Structure formats: structure tokens, C-alpha cells
Amino acid sequence: YWMLGLPAPGAPATVSDAQTVPWRVIEQEGWRVGYEAYTRSSGYSLPQRLTATRGDVRVKLVIDRWTLGAGSGPGATQ
Numbered sequence: 001y002w003m004l005g006l007p008a009p010g011a012p013a014t015v016s017d018a019q020t021v022p023w024r025v026i027e028q029e030g031w032r033v034g035y036e037a038y039t040r041s042s043g044y045s046l047p048q049r050l051t052a053t054r055g056d057v058r059v060k061l062v063i064d065r066w067t068l069g070a071g072s073g074p075g076a077t078q
Contacts, residue, residue, distance in 0.1 A: 005047045036051065037049040
């Protein structure tokens with residue numbers, strides 16, 4: 001879910017929109033996920049660069065290209 005820019009279901013989360021910080025931030029399960037850039041793909045605004053931190057652990061993801069199949073995307077059901 002975090003890769004799609006969404007909080008994971010079933011766990012409390014705090015979401016800060018770009019109006020309060022330079023980019024969207026999700027805080028959940030001890031992680032802080034910051035979304036530095038977005039791109040458009042198949043009509044969706046999807047993360048292009050994000051950084052997840054928890055304590056001294058940092059994970060940076062850069063997504064060059066999104067490929068979504070039929071029935072997928074941020075609003076899709078599992």
C-alpha cells in the first residue's frame with residue numbers, strides 16, 4: 001500500500017498532505033514514509049520517489065515506470 005501512496009489497512013496511520021509539509025507523509029507502524037515526487041500512469045497519480053524511515057533504517061525507492069494491469073491501481077479491490 002505504501003508504494004501506492006496509501007496507508008496500509010487495519011493499522012492506525014497519520015497522513016500529512018502537501019499543504020502541511022513539502023510532500024505527503026504517512027506515519028504508520030513506527031515507519032515514516034515521505035513521498036517526494038509523483039508521476040501519472042494510467043490516469044493515476046502514483047509515487048515516483050519515496051523514502052521510508054524507522055529508527056536508523058532508511059529505504060529509498062525510485063520508480064522509473066509504473067505498469068498497471070486491468071483492475072489495478074490505488075482504488076482497486078483485492
